[in-house]
Amino acid sequence: xxxxxxxxxxxxxxxxxxxxxxxxxxxxxxxxxxxxxxxxxxxxxxxxxxxxxxxxxxxxxxxxxxxxxxxxxxxxxxxxxxxxxxxxxxxxxxxxxxxxxxxxxxxxxxxxxxxxxxxxxxxxxxxxxxxxxxxxxxxxxxxxxxxxxxxxxxxxxxxxxxxxxxxxxxxxxxxxxxxxxxxxxxxxxxxxxxxxxxxxxxxxxxxxxxxxxxxxxxxxxxxxxxxxxxxxxxxxxxxxxxxxxxxxxxxxxxxxxxxxxxxxxxxxxxxxxxxxxxxxxxxxxxxxxxxxxxxxxxxxxxxxxxxxxxxxxxxxxxxxxxxxxxxxxxxxxxxxxxxxxxxxxxxxxxxxxxxxxxxxxxxxxxxxxxxxxxxxxxxxxxxxxxxxxxxxxxxxxxxxxxxxxxxxxxxxxxxxxxxxxxxxxxxxxxxxxxxxxxxxxxxxxxxxxxxxxxxxxxxxxxxxxxxxxxxxxxxxxxxxxxx
Numbered sequence: 052x053x054x055x056x057x058x059x060x061x062x063x064x065x066x067x068x069x070x071x072x073x074x075x076x077x078x079x080x081x082x083x084x085x086x087x088x089x090x091x092x093x094x095x096x097x098x099x100x101x102x103x104x105x106x107x108x109x110x111x112x113x114x115x116x117x118x119x120x121x122x123x124x125x126x127x128x129x130x131x132x133x134x135x136x137x138x139x140x141x142x143x144x145x146x147x148x149x150x151x152x153x154x155x156x157x158x159x160x161x162x163x164x165x166x167x168x169x170x171x172x173x174x175x176x177x178x179x180x181x182x183x184x185x186x187x188x189x190x191x192x193x194x195x196x197x198x199x200x201x202x203x204x205x206x207x208x209x210x211x212x213x214x215x216x217x218x219x220x221x222x223x224x225x226x227x228x229x230x231x232x233x234x235x236x237x238x239x240x241x242x243x244x245x246x247x248x249x250x251x252x253x254x255x256x257x258x259x260x261x262x263x264x265x266x267x268x269x270x271x272x273x274x275x276x277x278x279x280x281x282x283x284x285x286x287x288x289x290x291x292x293x294x295x296x297x298x299x300x301x302x303x304x305x306x307x308x309x310x311x312x313x314x315x316x317x318x319x320x321x322x323x324x325x326x327x328x329x330x331x332x333x334x335x336x337x338x339x340x341x342x343x344x345x346x347x348x349x350x351x352x353x354x355x356x357x358x359x360x361x362x363x364x365x366x367x368x369x370x371x372x373x374x375x376x377x378x379x380x381x382x383x384x385x386x387x388x389x390x391x392x393x394x395x396x397x398x399x400x401x402x403x404x405x406x407x408x409x410x411x412x413x414x415x416x417x418x419x420x421x422x423x424x425x426x427x428x429x430x431x432x433x434x435x436x437x438x439x440x441x442x443x444x445x446x447x448x449x450x451x452x453x454x455x456x457x458x459x460x461x462x463x464x465x466x467x468x469x470x471x472x473x474x475x476x477x478x479x480x481x482x483x484x485x486x487x488x489x490x491x492x493x494x495x496x497x498x499x500x501x502x503x504x505x506x507x508x509x510x511x512x513x514x515x516x517x518x519x520x521x522x523x524x525x526x527x528x529x530x531x532x533x534x
Contacts, residue, residue, distance in 0.1 A: 079175065079271055079307060079458055080367065082424035110248050110293070113144050115256035121410070122157075122256075128404050129201035130193065135161040136210060138192070141410045142227075143256070145248040150230025153249045154219045154411060156182045157257075158192050158210040168264040168299070168526060170213045171250070173220065173280075175272025175307070177242075178423035180225035183416070185269075186217045187396045189511040190518065197389070199398035207515035212523050214260070216253070220246050220276070223420050226411040235420075238428035243279040247287065250280075251294040261294070266447075266526065267301045271459060271508065274306025275430065278437040285444055300447025302525050305459045305508045309433040309467045314341040316463030318358070324370060326457070327361045343432045366390065367458045369507025388512050393418060435470055442473070442497040449499045449525050453506030453513060454490070461502055473498050482531035489517040492531055501531060 122141035126134070137159045142152040160167045172190065174181040187195055190209040193202040209215050219225035221242045223235040254261050269277045281301050287293045307313055318339075322332035334354035339347065366372045375391035389395075399405055400416045407413075442448050450468065452461040477494030482501070490502040501524075503510050503517050511518035524531045 082177065082421075082427070083307075083310075083313075110251055110287070111144075111146060112255065113147065113252055115252060119256050124408060124410075127193065127202060127408050128402065129196075129399075131202060131204050134192075136164070136192065142412075143249045143252045145222075145245045145252070146229075146234075149234055150228075151222045151234050151245070152228060153222065153245060154182065154226035154228075155249070155253065156186050156191075156217045156409070157214070158186070158208070158217075159214045160210050160212065162211075164214055165259070168213050168266060169216065169260045170209070170266045170268060170526075171216045171218060172209075173218060173246075173267070173269035173273040173276045175270060175274070175276065176224070176419055176424050177221075177272045177275075177427050178224055178421060179271075179419040180219050180417075181217045181269075182219050182225050183393075183396050183400060183418050184509065187400070188392050189509050190215070190515075190522075191217070195392065195395040195399045197391070197395055199395050200402070202399075205515065207511070207519045209511070209519060209522050211519070213266075213526060214263075218246065218249060220249070221423065223423050225416060226406075226409070226414065228412060228414070235423055236426045236428060237423065238430065239275055239279055240429055242276060243283050246276065246280045247283050250284075250296065254294060254296070262297055264299045265297050266299055268304070268522075270304035270306060270510070272307050274303050274308040274459075275434050277301050277303055277306075278308075278434050278441060281441055281446060282437050285441070285446075298446060300449070300525065300528075301441065302449040302451060302522075304451050304510050305453055305456050306450065306464070307459050308438065309435050309463075309470060311341045311343065311433070312466035312470065313459065313463050314339075316460055316466045317457065320457055320460035320462045321358065321362070323462075324457070326365070326370070327358055331357050331361060362457075365457075366507075367456075368509060369453075369455050369513060370457050371455050372507060372513075392512070433470075435467065439471060442471075445497075447499075447525075447528060448497065449501065451501040451503060451510065451521055453503045453508060453510040455505060455513070456508040458508055464500065468495070468498065468500055471495075471498065477530060480533050482533055484517050484520050484531075489514075489520060489531065494530055499525075499530060 122139040124138045124140055138157065140156040142154055144152045172181055172185045174184045185191065192205055192208040192210055194205050196203055219227040221237045222229040229235065267277045267281055278301060281298060284296050284298050288295050318332060318335045321327045331354055338354060339351035364374065366374050373390050375394060397418060403413065438448060450464055452464040454461045473495040475493060476496055479491055479493040481488045482490055482492050488504055490504045492501045501521055503514050503521060506514040521531060
């Protein structure tokens with residue numbers, strides 16, 4: 052109980068700092084820590100087959116006629132002149148009885164939009180915004196400038212090669228909302244169902260994309276969202292009167308997919324990157340069992356507390372990046388990414404004229420809704436069986452990892468892949484970008500693993516050129532080049 056109190060106190064102090072950039076705050080790890088304690092006292096969500104929960108024979112379908120034109124964005128405030136692509140945003144109702152609606156932002160390709168694939172992007176948390184992070188800080192067409200009012204063009208935007216759809220999910224995240232407050236206590240199963248309902252309704256609104264090649268991508272806790280939604284799509288594609296979605300592949304970035312490997316991989320990463328001592332690491336190895344159902348001993352709790360103290364206030368999502376804080380001059384990271392970008396985005400998206408241009412409900416937008424994550428209802432210990440099912444059904448599966456992230460580090464991804472027990476087809480090799488190593492790649496049977504050198508948790512933020520190269524290779528179904 053003492054450990055639990057310390058964890059909750061630690062979380063309570065940090066919840067008020069800026070998400071993703073302030074004083075080492077790590078939303079994912081703090082949510083998982085609180086839920087681990089809760090699960091050790093209450094019932095553990097196991098790994099039983101949950102397909103019956105995800106599948107559904109009835110999906111709400113609303114009238115979508117004319118809504119596409121309503122959702123078209125004429126121009127975003129502060130947008131640079133001469134946009135050469137169409138963009139849309141608005142709401143799709145997923146439950147009219149509860150008044151539950153999910154917000155989306157859609158950026159079409161400047162070239163070949165009529166033939167390029169459709170990609171759905173999901174951020175994690177759980178409870179964090181795919182629009183504020185994915186679109187405005189990572190892979191979208193614009194970045195918010197330091198004046199909080201103008202935008203600059205991201206020349207490495209992923210809509211250069213695909214039509215990219217960003218979804219804020221579940222309700223309560225970003226601009227998404229419900230008129231029924233109980234909807235804000237949710238979990239994996241309901242999130243997958245709502246995302247599916249959103250998707251089939253959105254395709255009615257944009258019918259030209261119904262037969263397009265479709266991919267789902269995401270990072271962090273989207274390591275749950277993406278494979279679960281993909282599995283639900285495959286199940287519902289078998290229903291004769293249901294929309295058939297042309298799912299081709301999924302890609303997971305620095306993704307939380309398995310709790311045991313998340314923990315062992317994180318502590319090994321901290322030790323090998325000189326953040327925790329030999330003594331702490333040895334204490335973790337000797338006293339901690341992170342397998343499902345195992346008891347976490349007092350000694351293990353103590354060494355985890357020592358780990359928290361040793362980490363101190365480095366930025367969890369890029370261990371070599373400076374923090375955004377009043378005490379610093381916001382020196383850019385090694386990659387050139389401004390660590391205060393999240394603050395600029397927060398200010399921009401809370402401007403009334405910006406919300407109007409997005410067709411968004413006027414509200415206090417936040418990057419993450421922490422109560423949603425804290426009260427998350429269902430979270431299987433691992434989604435590796437779901438990923439195996441997708442692999443067996445011929446779905447292209449890529450896992451990529453920025454190698455300077457300590458929250459869901461590259462070691463975690465490698466340990467998770469080892470659990471899949473798939474054979475190597477193309478051995479590990481360096482892939483090249485602009486004449487130097489962009490990262491490393493290994494081709495497995497029905498799976499590809501790629502690292503991105505010098506990238507943190509948000510790979511497209513820190514290494515936008517390398518990230519676009521990986522994304523393009525994923526869409527083409529080709530491993531990144533070694534020359």
